Amino acid sequence: MAENPGAQGRAPSMADVAEVAGVSHQTVSRVLNDHPNVREETRAAVLAAIEQLGYRRNSAARALVTRRSGVLGVVTTGSALFGPSSTLLGIELAAREHGYVVTVATVTSFEPSTMSATVEQFLEQRVEGIIVVAPQVDATRAILDLGAPVPIVMVSSSFVDARGAGVSPVRSVSVDQVAGGRLATEHLLGLGHRNVLHVAGPGDWFDARARLVGWRAALETVPGASGEMVQGDWTADFGYDLGLRLAREGAPSAVFAANDQIALGLLRAFWESGLVVPRDVSVVGFDDVAGADHFIPPLTTVRQDFEALGRHALAVTDRMVEGEDPDTSPLVPELVVRASTTAWG
Amino acid sequence: MAENPGAQGRAPSMADVAEVAGVSHQTVSRVLNDHPNVREETRAAVLAAIEQLGYRRNSAARALVTRRSGVLGVVTTGSALFGPSSTLLGIELAAREHGYVVTVATVTSFEPSTMSATVEQFLEQRVEGIIVVAPQVDATRAILDLGAPVPIVMVSSSFVDARGAGVSPVRSVSVDQVAGGRLATEHLLGLGHRNVLHVAGPGDWFDARARLVGWRAALETVPGASGEMVQGDWTADFGYDLGLRLAREGAPSAVFAANDQIALGLLRAFWESGLVVPRDVSVVGFDDVAGADHFIPPLTTVRQDFEALGRHALAVTDRMVEGEDPDTSPLVPELVVRASTTAWG
DNA sequence: CGCGCCATTGTGAACGCTAACATCGTGCAC
DNA sequence: GTGCACGATGTTAGCGTTCACAATGGCGCG
Secondary structure, X not given: OOOOOOOOXXXXXXXXXXXXXXXXXXXXXXXXXXXXXXXXXXXXXXXHHHHHHOOOXXXXXXXXXXXXXXXXXXXXXXXXXXXXXXXXXXXXXXHHHOOOEEEEEEEXXXXXXXXXXXXXXXXXXXXXXXXXXXXXXXXXXHHHOOOOOOOEEEEOOOOOOOOOOOOOOEEEEOEOHHHHHHHHHHHHHHOOOOEEEEEEOOOOEHXXXXXXXXXXXXXXXXXXXEOOEEEOOOOHHHHHHHHHHHHHHOOOOEEEEOOHHHHHHHHHHHHHOOOOOOOOOEEXXXXXXXXXXXXXXXXXXXXXXXXXXXXXXXXXXXXXXXXXXXXXXXXXXXXXXXXXXOOOO | OOOOOOOXXXXXXXXXXXXXXOOOHHHHHHXXXXXXXXXXXXXXXXXXXXXXXXXXXXXXXXXXXXXXXXXXXXXXEOOOOHHHHHHHHHHHXXXXXXXXXXXXXXXXXXXXXXXXXXXXXXXXXXXXXXXXXOOEHHHHHHHHOOOOOOOEEEEOOOOOOOOOOOOOOEEEEOEXXXXXXXXXXXXXXXXXXXXXXXXXXXXXXXXXXXXXXXXXHHHHHOOOXXXXXXXXXXXXXXXXXXXXXXXXXXXXXXEEEOOHHHHHHHHHHHHHOOOOOOOOOEEEOOEXXXXXXXXXXXXXXXXXXXXXXXXXXXXXXXXXXXOOXXXXXXXXXXXXXXXXXXXXX
C-alpha cells in the first residue's frame, strides 16, 4: 500500500483527501471543522481518506485565511530562575487548555532594541497576544513604548495598568508582593522581634521593591519596631557575605530575606559563625523554592504559586484577545512557617 | 497622517506597500529578501513605504508557499525542574541564533496518547523538527512509535540512536551520566572510602540508571570497594528520611546521591542526628543546582551544563533538518569538589 | 402535482506571499 | 546599425485553507 506517493514529497492536502474520498475539498473542510450538515457516511468516507493518507491540516494556510493564528508569544527572561520557569509552565499548560499554541522567546536583556526585535518577530508570526515574564523595571518601559497591535500582558508586580503608548492595551498580573513582604515581617513582629533587618533584592526588580514596601509598612504599624535595609542581588553568595559581616558586627534578632537563595546564604554564614538559627537569629525567606523545607534549619518563607500566576496571566491574555475586560487583581502569597523563626525576648 | 486606515482593520500587506512605493509587490518581496537586483533608490522607496505603513511580513503566507515554517517544536516535561528548564533555555537561545522560532508544549505524562497528540499538534504547525526533553524511559517508546515525518531529537542519556519505527530519524543527545556517576564515585574512592552508598533516582529515568551504572563501574575497578544501592525519587524528602534511618542504623562513610535535592535532605538528616559531614560521612550530589555551594556544608557535586546541552540539542536538530549527519557524542560532566567530602581512614 | 424549504454538496474567490517566467530598456560588441 | 546579454521590474500562478454563494435533490404541504 503506497502510503505516501512521494514519501518526502509534499504532505497531503485537503484536495488529496477530497479526491480519495470522492468529495469536494470543501466537504473535507466541513468534516474537519465539525460542521453539522454532513451526511454520516460522507463523514466516514472523509475520515477514512484522512486516515489513509495521513493527512494533517496546515495551520499556516488556515491562519492565512482566518486571520487568526492561535499563537501566543511569551517573552521570558534569560535565566532558569525558579519563578519564571514555573510561570512559563503555568502559561503553557493553560494555553493549551484554551486552545492556544505558545511560542517562546528568551531574552537576555530588556533593552528596548532587544525587546522590540523580539516583539517584531512575534508580530510576523501574527501572535494574537504577548505575555512578558519580565520582573525587571526596565522591561516595562521597553514594552510601553512598543505599541504593538495586540494585547500585552506583563507578569510582574508592577502597577502598570495602562493603555500603553500605542494601540495595544497593556495589563499586568502579579502576586501581591507587598502583602508577602508584610506577611513575613508581621510574622517576625508577632514573635516579639522589634528589629527586623531586610535584605532586599536588586532595585530594578519590581518584586524586590514591593517586598521592601511591605516590610516597611509592617514595621510602621507596630510601635517601637524598626529595622535597617540592605540591598543585594538575589544570590546566596550575597546572603553569605552579608551573614558573615552581620555575625562579626552584631546581628539583629530577625532577618527578612527577599528570597530563599539569600536566606540560604545567611543560614550558612550564621552556622559557620556559630550563631544558632533560630535561637540567636530568626530568618524568613521568600519563594519557597524546592528544598527550602530541608534547609538547616527548614526555612520559614513566603510561598507564591508561580504556576497559578502563569495560568492567571494566560486567562487575562485570553480575555483581552477576545476583547473583553480582564480581572487583573493580584494573587495572594502565603506564609509557610518552619523552623527558622522563633519567639524573641 | 492616516497611519492605519482601519486601525484595527487588516494589517498592511505587500500589495499595500507596493502601492505606496509605486512598485509591484514582487519588488517589495525582493527588497525584503535582499535580492541583489534592485535599484538603490527603489529599495529606499520601498523601505520608506514599509516604515510608513508599519508593514510586517506574514510568516504564515510565507510558510505556505516556501513549505518551510522555520518553527521547531519542543516537548518538555511538566515540571519546573532545574535541568529541563535550563535545557529549554539553551535550546531557545541557540534556536534564535540559527533562525528558528520555537514553540513549546508541556506534557504532564509520557503516555503514548499524550505524546502523539502533542506531536500531532506540532505537525499541523509544520514544525521542521522536534526536540523532546524527556528524561523518562517511557517517553522513548512513545516517540519511537511515532514515525513523524520530521527529525526528532531526544534530550536524555538514553542510548537510543535509531532510525525510529517510521520515516523520521530519531537521535538523542545527552550529558554522559555514566561518566558523571563514575566521577563522583572515584572521587570518594580516591579519598580512601571503601563503602560508598548510592542513593539512586527513579528507575524509569535514564539519568538515574546511568549514574547507577557509573557508580557500579567505579566500584568494580577498586579492589575491596563495595557499596549498597537504595532507590528513591528525586526529592529532598526522600533523602531526609533515608538519612535519618542511616544515622539510626549506622551510616557508611560515603554517600553518592543521585541529585542535589536528595543530598540536601541527607545533609539535614545527618545534621539533626548529630553526624558531622564530612567528618563522619562524606556526601556527593549531582547537578550543582543554584545554592549547592551554600548548603551546610557546601556540597561536592557533579555539574552538568544543561544550557550547553540544550544548545547541543539544537545544533543536532538543525543538522538533521538540513539533511546532514549530526554529531551526537555526549557532553562530559565535571566534578566540583567542595566541603562535603573528605578523606577517610 | 407543483412549490418552496432545507439538508447536503460543490464552485470560485480570496488570504499574502514566493517562484518562474515575461517584459522592457540600456549598453556594448560586432 | 543590429543583435544580444543583462539588469531592473512586472505578471501570473500557485501554496492549502475558509468563506460566500450556488446548485442539487428530496420531502412536506397545499
